[in-house]
Amino acid sequence: MKIRHTLGALCAFAVAGSLCAQTADNIDHAKAAKEFEKFRAEMEDSNPAELNELKGEELWKAKRGPKNVSLAESCDLGLGIGKLEGAYVQMPRYFKDADAVMDAERRIVWCMVEKQGFKFADIAKKPFQSPNDSSAPDITNLVMYVAGHSRGKPFAVNLKDPKVREVYEIGKEVAHYRAGPYDFACSTCHGVDGKRIRMQDLPNINSKEGATKAVMGWPAWRMTGGVALTLQWRMNDCFRQQRFPEPKYASDTITALLTYMTANANGVVYKGPGIKR
Amino acid sequence: MNRNIILAACAALPFLTASLPARADADYRAKAIAMIKKDFKPRGQASLDRLAEDGVQAICNRTGNHPPEAIAKALEADQLATVEWPADGKLMGDWKKGEKLAQSGRGFTWRDKPGLPVGGNCYNCHQISPKEVAFGTIGPSLLNFGKLRGNTPETQKYVYSKIYNAKAYNLCSEMPRFGRVGALAPEQIKDLVALLLDPESPVNK
Numbered sequence: 198m199k200i201r202h203t204l205g206a207l208c209a210f211a212v213a214g215s216l217c218a219q220t221a222d223n224i225d226h227a228k229a230a231k232e233f234e235k236f237r238a239e240m241e242d243s244n245p246a247e248l249n250e251l252k253g254e255e256l257w258k259a260k261r262g263p264k265n266v267s268l269a270e271s272c273d274l275g276l277g278i279g280k281l282e283g284a285y286v287q288m289p290r291y292f293k294d295a296d297a298v299m300d301a302e303r304r305i306v307w308c309m310v311e312k313q314g315f316k317f318a319d320i321a322k323k324p325f326q327s328p329n330d331s332s333a334p335d336i337t338n339l340v341m342y343v344a345g346h347s348r349g350k351p352f353a354v355n356l357k358d359p360k361v362r363e364v365y366e367i368g369k370e371v372a373h374y375r376a377g378p379y380d381f382a383c384s385t386c387h388g389v390d391g392k393r394i395r396m397q398d399l400p401n402i403n404s405k406e407g408a409t410k411a412v413m414g415w416p417a418w419r420m421t422g423g424v425a426l427t428l429q430w431r432m433n434d435c436f437r438q439q440r441f442p443e444p445k446y447a448s449d450t451i452t453a454l455l456t457y458m459t460a461n462a463n464g465v466v467y468k469g470p471g472i473k474r
Numbered sequence: 475m476n477r478n479i480i481l482a483a484c485a486a487l488p489f490l491t492a493s494l495p496a497r498a499d500a501d502y503r504a505k506a507i508a509m510i511k512k513d514f515k516p517r518g519q520a521s522l523d524r525l526a527e528d529g530v531q532a533i534c535n536r537t538g539n540h541p542p543e544a545i546a547k548a549l550e551a552d553q554l555a556t557v558e559w560p561a562d563g564k565l566m567g568d569w570k571k572g573e574k575l576a577q578s579g580r581g582f583t584w585r586d587k588p589g590l591p592v593g594g595n596c597y598n599c600h601q602i603s604p605k606e607v608a609f610g611t612i613g614p615s616l617l618n619f620g621k622l623r624g625n626t627p628e629t630q631k632y633v634y635s636k637i638y639n640a641k642a643y644n645l646c647s648e649m650p651r652f653g654r655v656g657a658l659a660p661e662q663i664k665d666l667v668a669l670l671l672d673p674e675s676p677v678n679k
Contacts, residue, residue: 363502363505366499366502367502367505367506367509368506369502370499370502370503370505370506370507371506371509371510373535373538374506374507374510374527374535375527375531375534375535376524376525376526376527376531377524377525378524378582378650378655378657379582379650379655379657380530380531380534380641380648380650380651381650382535385612385648386612391611392610392611392612393610393611393612394598394599394610394612395579395597395598395608395609395610396608397610399612436514437520437583437584437585438583440520440524440582440583441514441520441524441525442514442515442516442517442520442521442522442524442525442584443514443515443516443517443520443584444513444514445513445514445515448512448513449509449512449513450509450510450513450514451513453506453509
């Protein structure tokens with residue numbers, strides 16, 4: 198992998214930043230959305246996320262942790278130890294060694310704990326990059342690297358596996374579960390086509406098209422704050438806005454939601470890691 | 475929690491269980507709730523009790539937001555009974571304050587400071603003043619709300635109580651129960667009523 202036009206991309210982001218600031222005020226919504234899409238299409242070949250993928254590659258191949266082994270020589274993402282091509286788009290999947298359905302991020306964490314000897318609590322202490330952090334956590338870079346090896350391959354969550362199917366059905370229930378002070382569920386905002394909050398379009402995660410919009414492009418480099426983030430973070434922030442307590446990192450509930458959404462996008466070709474607003 | 479609501483909900487559950495729509499699979503639902511209960515941690519003001527359903531939420535969840543009409547009507551009446559009317563009897567406040575309140579989508583998340591005032595969250599979902607183009611579409615457009623309806627005492631009462639407890643008129647409405655849950659104080663709700671009904675408000679210009 199090589200970094201293409203990264204300097205040019207970073208300069209262009211300054212322009213995009215002011216564009217986004219204006220959208221909140223008075224640029225016509227459709228026009229603003231179109232401008233952003235155009236910008237994103239131009240930038241897709243020079244995504245700063247490529248830097249994260251490069252760091253992820255180093256981390257994947259390096260002997261690390263108390264057990265001093267590499268993930269490349271110990272971690273099975275479902276297709277055999279060290280095999281990366283197409284692994285991301287086939288997760289969440291059932292892993293016999295863990296007796297659990299796991300999404301990609303959770304599986305990599307599992308490998309870091311079980312194979313390399315890292316402590317889960319240490320990884321879970323700060324799993325996401327904040328706008329004031331100079332770099333992304335190792336786990337984010339690893340997810341970026343793994344996801345990059347599924348570019349151009351269709352989402353293929355195996356719903357024929359009864360264990361995956363059950364988690365999918367539970368995820369559907371989680372998506373529709375209303376609670377909390379505002380009576381919100383995921384589906385309050387993401388349950389019908391064509392809605393938006395303020396200027397932000399809301400994909401309907403129950404539909405193929407909407408679920409595709411929700412999972413496509415993640416993990417992503419996000420222009421807001423200039424941070425690299427994963428779907429685990431996206432779910433965390435949705436629950437925050439839903440006024441729920443905080444979901445535990447890499448938990449069953451998050452896997453269930455990601456199983457539901459990703460499987461709803463089955464068949465669609467993955468393009469990512471991407472750029473998000 | 476209003477005892478009537480709990481009683482009504484309990485009475486309704488056996489009937490609902492017998493007439494579940496296809497989506498709300500009881501087995502998966504039970505597993506989902508058990509999973510949710512073990513997978514969250516309290517943070518800031520967002521404590522774990524927020525994960526539990528109250529009576530209205532449980533019935534909406536179990537019926538895919540389409541409860542049988544008779545049950546919905548009975549529970550909507552219970553919700554209307556929760557509305558606390560302002561002591562001074564006035565329902566219209568200051569539309570300018572209402573407009574500021576409508577702009578803020580803050581409040582109640584684990585990052586927000588506990589306590590009032592929180593935002594009205596109005597523009598997140600509704601078109602209100604024509605001057606604000608950054609509005610959401612989850613709720614209906616409220617442009618010209620007062621112009622179309624006038625601001626009779628009945629209309630004022632309807633708008634006040636709708637903001638106080640939206641579930642009084644549509645049990646499974648997507649709109650939060652702003653007064654009922656203590657997100658908005660009566661004075662703030664009055665300001666929002668004025669935003670919608672005052673002839674001087676940009677909504678009606």
